[in-house]
Amino acid sequence: MSTVITHIGELHTQDPARGADAVLHDAAVIIEGERIAWLGSSTQAPDADEQFDAGGRAVLPGWVDSHSHMVFAGDRTAEFEARMAGQSYQAGGIAVTTGATREASDYELTRLLLARVAEAAAGGTTYLETKTGYGLDVEQEARSARIASTVVDEVTYLGAHLVPDGIDADAYTDLVCGDMLAAVRPYVQWADVFCERGAFNEEQSRRVLTACRDAGLGLRVHGNQLGEGPGVRLAVEFGAASVDHVNYLSDDDVASLAGTWTGWDRASGTGERGTVATCLPACDLSTRQPLAPGRQLLDAGAEIALASNCNPGTSFTSSMNFCVTTAVLQMGLSVQEAVRAATYGGALALGRHVGRDADGQRAVGSIAVGHRADLHLLNAPSATHLAYRPGMPLTAAVWRAGVSLAGRG
Template sequence: MTATLITNIGELTTNVARDDDPCGTLQGAAVLVSRGRVAWVGLAADAPRLTDAETPPAAEGRIEVVDAAGRAVIPGFVDSHTHLVFGGDRADEFEARMAGQAYAAGGIRRTVAATRAASDDELRRRLAGFVRELHAQGTTTFEVKTGYGLTVADEERLARLAAEVTPEVTFLGAHVVPPEFADRRDEYVELVCGDMLRACAPHTRWVDVFCETGAFTPDEARRVLTAGIAHGLAARVHGNQLGPGAGVRLAVALGAASVDHCTYLDDTDAAALAASDTVATLLPGVEFSTRQPYPDARRLIDAGVTVALASDCNPGSSFTSSMSFMIALAVREMGMTPAEAVWAATAGGARALRRDDIGAIAPGRRADLVMLDAPTRTHLAYRPGVPLVAGVWKDGARLD
């Protein structure tokens, strides 16, 4: 079996905290990868050699050497919030917002109509294109939500298609109330909690709800999340995006892994998050695309809240899959340091998905690595918009 030694790494971000450095940064480092996992991490001068009799057992056989030539290496990005299975396009809405029109959640219904009209093969081809796009930009783990079908059959097929590309699938039947149930909200919530949930649960790990004005009330959101938990799914919440609300407190009360958006928080919300295991997942691509205020990441971090960054890639409010762009926005607009932003886009995303096998470069972790065409992780914010990914390894295999 061939192992891979990536050596002469200028700056290695391990995310194994040491002293005052949560990124666990090593200079002049090397990483040995074998059987899809990280087998060894240390200084390049101490790296196993091709003829070293003490090569770790995990690296038995030939070692392929990759010379990083002083480049930086970071863990693969973990994008814990996307909506990648959909039909249609909403570029006209973006253009209207740039001309001053306010964002509203109602545009979701346009994508629902287009998605219902698309075939499985059309959706599958588009999804495959997004996966290639994610990998090329250094994202090695990603979550995908349903929510653009809103019938039992359509939500089930979206969950099934998403499960073909990731184990991190989220049931989001409670995205908005579809037009045919506009005057029968209670019936729709009952459908989501009943037949729709039962159809989707076999393909999904998570249950989510858009707890927001124009979407679902706190009481409706609680019903949906409680039903999902009863079916063995873990909870996530869209909350506090369009204004102050109960989303954060509901997420914390139900032990949700993450509450996403967190644009409008009060002191009670921040304190509740800090005292919980619920991650605040910030989605700055949304604020970029909708011209809403950016979340105050500095306030959350200083309060002791665990923060993740994700793309929220979707056709309406954030049609980008670039985690490096999220890092640049977080540093420029949200008060994060480059190190904090990279941690949030890797280890933070892993926390939001409650995964302990990704988000760090350490022995036993999955060998999901990104080599940057830059000497430091800071360049992800310092050189926004520039493609800096020089190599990506997923489960130890280099991706094309």
Template sequence: MTSTLLTGIGELWTFDPALEDPTAAPVTGAAEGQVVREAALVIDGEHIAWTGPRTHAPAADEQVDLGGRTVLPGWVDSHTHLTFAGDRAAEFQARMAGRAYAAGGITVTTAATRAADPEVLADLVRARITEARRGGTTCLETKTGYGLTLADEAAAAQLLADLVAAGELDEATFLGAHLVPPEYDGQDGRPGAAEYVHLVTGPMLQAVRDQVRWADVFCEQGAFDLDQTETILRAATRAGLGLRVHAHQLGRSGVVALACDHQAASVDHLNFLDEADIEALAATRTRQLRPTPGADATPGGYAVDQGPTVATVLPACDLSTRAPLAPARALLDGGAHLAIASNCNPGTSYTSSMSFCVTTAVLQQQLSIAEALRAATRGGALALRRGDVGHLGLGARADLHVLDAPAAIHLAYRPGMPLTHAVWRAGRRVV
């Protein structure tokens, strides 16, 4: 294996877990020692081998001078929908003219995705992953959910499994419970929502369970109600999948408490919360992650079925739908674990720019730069129950995002500027 010394780092954000005191108050930003100035870093093969002051840097096979730039862990984007064809620009334009967002717009993408050639769809997903990489995203989750037939969901799950196996994608999620498709409207003798839930929790789940690590459900008016959501969560748990939930985007359904009770890894959106929801999320902080047994070990080292429930906010989606921004400040102040993700999808957040999401969190959601960076790295990793990414501690996967700036605050100070200078993923420079 070849080792590489990166020197000339003006500001290095490691978020190294080894520098946190588990007996102290939970860290919401950067702990002492997690930001090093005039720093250096050593990559050995695919992992971080050393970080510290540049004056103490060890020798390595190769050396790269970063010229005073800032180095962050690569973004961990824990919520995307990349498996689609077509776009919904007309819907977006209408929304900007005053039409309210409703969940039913997903059916437009479903029709385009069902009609897409499989190879074309695979190329589209790969292109979107590449686009995210160019913006500093090094760990990426994405979902099925735009086929909504047994054959289409199985094909999408296989596509994502192949991308994971090839090392192009990190996490795959089954979202057959994205919406009840039109052919299950219960009219004129057609089956209804109950029959579709049976399909999702039965044949569809059996077809995809070996290709994905997670199951997700959109619990919302126009999608799935609380009882249907619980049925889906229970079935996914029996199938051995970890749980993720779209929650409280359009209104407050009560699904946050349900998700916490079922040990969901993440509840996402969270535009409409009350104190009880935040308390429920905060109460899960004490739940310990469980190491995955050897034979079933995952790259991140943690099992999907035990650990805290992370509150994941999606700032770009909130702006695109003109929704109230999710209360990220209140979630952190209330003691919840927080993640930031892009929600890249064709209808409500057609961007994979995690830098834009971090900027928005600082400028409009009252987070400090340290809190926003942590939520977009360590927070996303926790939402995926992974310990190998989201930080630059010893042994972490060597995922680095180099900013063309002397300090991370430039992400908010210079909003919208193309600040990504270089990206390493698993020890290999990809940008």
């Protein structure tokens, strides 16, 4: 089965191999099964089984949301209201969600997760990471990991989210590095640690990262969210794929993140990759933290991603459109930079920016022959409308791995 999408006003390929020609005008794309089979000028498009006329509207790669916490029950409206009344965000709120999550049945947790993933997809997200971290004991973390692995694309083990009541921090860290890690291992590809005041200190974070690396997991770090600290330094030292939040960065932090990309050719997307700095603008607004310095990171030569951080405490939204809008209006990114960070940047953070027919794993976050057919049709002639028309319903249609998910309007 093949579909040709014609009359695309702007096709944002995000394919580094195309260099300056990465945005095509009056373009067409052919989807064949789950893959992109052809792209080029609309006037030269070959025939396909099905036709779809984009009517001059813009097409982007589906959003790659590389940071979310969607396996949970309950909500934290009261905490949000208190924050809006002036209280500051504290890591301890995680315990409230842990209580509600432990109470929920497998059926309920799965149902909630499916509903959240469907909401994200309706907003243009076609590739999604999510984390454990609201179970916080061996059985519950394994359960969260198992449920997540049946629903989302990539699962991250975040047993090191908060030290639960009734156990000493070092004993809990031992558990995270031992029995809990063994129990979640079959279900996860990544590990993360909340390296922050009120969560895990440098020594505990180092132990978690070492154990998870030795277990063969890719690494990421929640770092520098609530103040300067060792998160970025550890992420760079361990060669983590990403460090996320990055609100409070010293000049050294910025330089060391940029330094991880010195062997990388950004223009062609080749060379030795480094540690992606993942900015979470919806979270920054919801916690009234300063927005992450995405502009400064890009200017220094670092690669950045934008992600939703969808979770009940700090960012109860999966809207990547909103994140892109905010990155342009508030963080000083151009539309091109923001769209790249929310597509190709997210794929880089998840190591899914490469992969074609022969690899058995298709690249996501960019549109090229052999990549996964993840497409986002905007109800607008250009991607600029994402920032120019904030909050408007601009997602017109979504294809995930070649399957039409949302809208055909």
